[in-house]
Amino acid sequence: xxxxxxxxxxxxxxxxxxxxxxxxxxxxxxxxxxxxxxxxxxxxxxxxxxxxxxxxxxxxxxxxxxxxxxxxxxxxxxxxxxxxxxxxxxxxxxxxxxxxxxxxxxxxxxxxxxxxxxxxxxxxxxxxxxxxxxxxxxxxxxxxxxxxxxxxxxxxxxxxxxxxxxxxxxxxxxxxxxxxxxxxxxxxxxxxxxxxxxxxxxxxxxxxxxxxxxxxxxxxxxxxxxxxxxxxxxxxxxxxxxxxxxxxxxxxxxxxxxxxxxxxxxxxxxxxxxxxxxxxxxxxxxxxxxxxxx
Amino acid sequence: xxxxxxxxxxxxxxxxxxxxxxxxxxxxxxxxxxxxxxxxxxxxxxxxxxxxxxxxxxxxxxxxxxxxxxxxxxxxxxxxxxxxxxxxxxxxxxxxxxxxxxxxxxxxxxxxxxxxxxxxxxxxxxxxxxxxxxxxxxxxxxxxxxxxxxxxxxxxxxxxxxxxxxxxxxxxxxxxxxxxxxxxxxxxxxxxxxxxxxxxxxxxxxxxxxxxxxxxxxxxxxxxxxxxxxxxxxxxxxxxxxxxxxxxxxxxxxxxxxxxxxxxxxxxxxxxxxxxxxxxxxxxxx
Numbered sequence: 001x002x003x004x005x006x007x008x009x010x011x012x013x014x015x016x017x018x019x020x021x022x023x024x025x026x027x028x029x030x031x032x033x034x035x036x037x038x039x040x041x042x043x044x045x046x047x048x049x050x051x052x053x054x055x056x057x058x059x060x061x062x063x064x065x066x067x068x069x070x071x072x073x074x075x076x077x078x079x080x081x082x083x084x085x086x087x088x089x090x091x092x093x094x095x096x097x098x099x100x101x102x103x104x105x106x107x108x109x110x111x112x113x114x115x116x117x118x119x120x121x122x123x124x125x126x127x128x129x130x131x132x133x134x135x136x137x138x139x140x141x142x143x144x145x146x147x148x149x150x151x152x153x154x155x156x157x158x159x160x161x162x163x164x165x166x167x168x169x170x171x172x173x174x175x176x177x178x179x180x181x182x183x184x185x186x187x188x189x190x191x192x193x194x195x196x197x198x199x200x201x202x203x204x205x206x207x208x209x210x211x212x213x214x215x216x217x218x219x220x221x222x223x224x225x226x227x228x229x230x231x232x233x234x235x236x237x238x239x240x241x242x243x244x245x246x247x248x249x250x251x252x253x254x255x256x257x258x259x260x261x262x263x264x265x266x267x268x269x270x271x272x273x274x275x276x277x278x279x280x281x282x283x284x285x286x287x288x289x290x291x292x293x294x
Numbered sequence: 295x296x297x298x299x300x301x302x303x304x305x306x307x308x309x310x311x312x313x314x315x316x317x318x319x320x321x322x323x324x325x326x327x328x329x330x331x332x333x334x335x336x337x338x339x340x341x342x343x344x345x346x347x348x349x350x351x352x353x354x355x356x357x358x359x360x361x362x363x364x365x366x367x368x369x370x371x372x373x374x375x376x377x378x379x380x381x382x383x384x385x386x387x388x389x390x391x392x393x394x395x396x397x398x399x400x401x402x403x404x405x406x407x408x409x410x411x412x413x414x415x416x417x418x419x420x421x422x423x424x425x426x427x428x429x430x431x432x433x434x435x436x437x438x439x440x441x442x443x444x445x446x447x448x449x450x451x452x453x454x455x456x457x458x459x460x461x462x463x464x465x466x467x468x469x470x471x472x473x474x475x476x477x478x479x480x481x482x483x484x485x486x487x488x489x490x491x492x493x494x495x496x497x498x499x500x501x502x503x504x505x506x507x508x509x510x511x512x513x514x515x516x517x518x519x520x521x522x523x524x525x526x527x528x529x530x531x532x533x534x535x536x537x538x539x540x541x542x543x544x545x546x547x548x549x550x551x552x553x554x555x556x557x558x559x560x561x562x563x564x565x566x567x568x569x570x571x572x573x574x575x576x577x578x579x580x
Contacts, residue, residue: 056520118557118566178560217554217565 001139001252005038005167006031007224007245009237011213014048017058021046021066024081025073027244032074034246039074040224041081042211043110043148043173044094050215051084055124059086062097062107071099078105078136080145082171084125085109094125096145096171098134106134108145112153118175118218119149131156133163139251140166144204148172151194151208161202161264166229166254168198172210175218179240188223188239199231203258205249212242229253298529299521301507302514304469306476310345313461313473317349320459321434325578328433332424332454333357333384334491335372337474337483338462339438343376344477345461346436352382356431360420363390369491375480385427389419413492417453425456434458442467442506445513446539447546448498454490455549466513467506504535512539 008027013019024045031039043049047058060066062085071079078100085095085107094113098106109128113121133142144160144167151157151170160168174191178184195206206227211220224237226247235247258264277289321327329346333339347355357380359373377384396415401408428435437457439449441464449455462470467488474484488498488506499505512531515521516539521529526536552564561567574580 118562175557177557179558181559183560214556217557217562219557 001250003038003140003167003249003251004034004036005040005207005226005235005247005249006034006036007207007209007226007235007237008039008041008045009209009212009222009224009241009243009245010042010045011211011220011242012042012045012048014050014215015054015058016048017046017060017066020048021070025070028070028074028077028079030244031246032077034244036077036246038078038167038169038207039080040169040207040209041079041171042209042220043082043096043171044084045081045171045211046083048215049173049175049211049220050218052120052124055084055092056086059084059092061086061088062095062104067097067099067104068102072102075101080169080171082147082173092125093128094121094147095128096147096169098136098143098145100136105136106132106145108132108147110147110150111156112149114149118177121149131159131163133160133165143167143169146170148174151191151198154198157198157202157204161198161204162267162269165202165204166251167205167207167249168202169207170195170209172208174210174221176221176240179219179221188221191223192225195225195227196231199227199229201263203229203254203261203264205229209245210237212240229257299511299515299526299531301468301510302466302518304465304472306472309465309469309473310348310476313345314349317346317436317459317461320572321350323572323577324434324458325580326432326434328354328356328431329436330356330358330424330428330431330433331436332420332438333359333373333376334438335369335376335483336488336491337471337479338440338488340372340376340479340483341470341474341477342436342438342461343380343382344474344479347380347382348477352380354433355380355382356427356433357382357384358424358427359384359386360389360423361386362388362393362416364494365491366494368486369489372480372483372486375482379478379480387423387427389416389423392423393419409493413490414450414453416492417450417490421453421456428458436461437463439463440465440467440470442510442513443498444550445517445543445546446502446509447542447549448502449549451549466510468510503538508532508535509539512536513543516540516543 028039080098082096085093093109096108111128113127115122133144135142142164144165157168177187199206209224210222212222221239222237223239224245226235228234235245237243237245281289331343343357357377393415397412400411424435435457437460439455440462443449489496515526523536523540527533555564557565
């Protein structure tokens, strides 16, 4: 079977939730017109990225009716979209909602908040505490959501692959460093290598949607990508320009791909866990975990 | 205005101690030992001058009076009263001949729609004089902007807002008066209606359309206490004024920040080239 995936490489308006809801609804309908069954939006697509103290002003509950309403703009389409979530106990997270027909199917809170270099996310939002996958129905079964920097930590996509995901969906707001130069292209090539590697090692598809536009001197580079279950590039967006990037994912490939390359099945999870427990204990200068024979 | 939405509290002696320590530390870190301040005759610059004198001693403070031909005689007298009270150095540099050619370019004096442009020219000319005097006197320019006007953007970018350090930038106008009284600023200056004196009869409160006390209650609620506009209104603050203040604070954000830089390279000043303004190596002569 085939699944059509649309990557909405757009430029949100900083701090303007209503305008972004309208923008997203328009792009979601465009995706549906293109036959998409899944539409992926960038990180913080409903709010813009460099929010600073605007965070509480733009935050929404995960069950906010505006999110449900947005997803009804394209019946039957699964939409992954970034927003600022406020929990009932007022924790603010950089989050991705997975929606279909007005229903919240899944939620991911960004686990790794970059707070270095040009990034200052940990100053304004709190990190997520869960790495999960979401059941979305046949033919994909489960998918794993992540947000931008989450992908720079291999444990997260590898856990999602082990947890049954056949497609890893990453919502990004990647600012360009040294655009147009060799150094800038190396930074983008780093993203590509990392995605290619996850597709290969996880035997999963990758849907990466990165925003474009400019905020406070930062320019976001776009270059969204859809990788097949064999790692082939199925669709790729332009750099720096808005684009609805559409590609078709062949899900029948998954079965034989995982037969000929049984990496997930071969993974020694208990061994990995034992060694992780040991490393964690040693780094904290704690006694060796129970059952350690060393 | 509402008692449920109070003015910010302040311990004036404590504030004076903190600010004097701040000024000394800034001078120490930059390798300077003198200050220049523009003295208008108003309470803000008087307070800044008193604080500066307390921090570095009157001999190391140069108060520059910069009247324009339409500036009120009272302003000049009040500025002189501050100089006498502090016993600091002073200079008088009339800006009239410096700004007249530019003001003629802008248009007729009688046209009230040109007032803000004319006022900006005067404020920026005073900045030019102050920075020149600071070079001659080997000093830093001491700022005179308060928190109320910074939040409302009620000042001229690169004019009266330009300074090497801002001693009273986190004091609301209503707090500033208490600090001024603590320092011994002459009573007449404390009592008169605040004015930028950019045209005859101008008063801040007339121009802003509200009293500083009302504005400060709203700003303190919105900014310091992070109240929503709704909550301000529930606490009895004037809805139209709350709405105007919230909108103005947002609109004037650009006046409180450096201009954004288009990021092109690997490291960009202000984005990912971030250092303390005063850092090792930044001291003069180091």
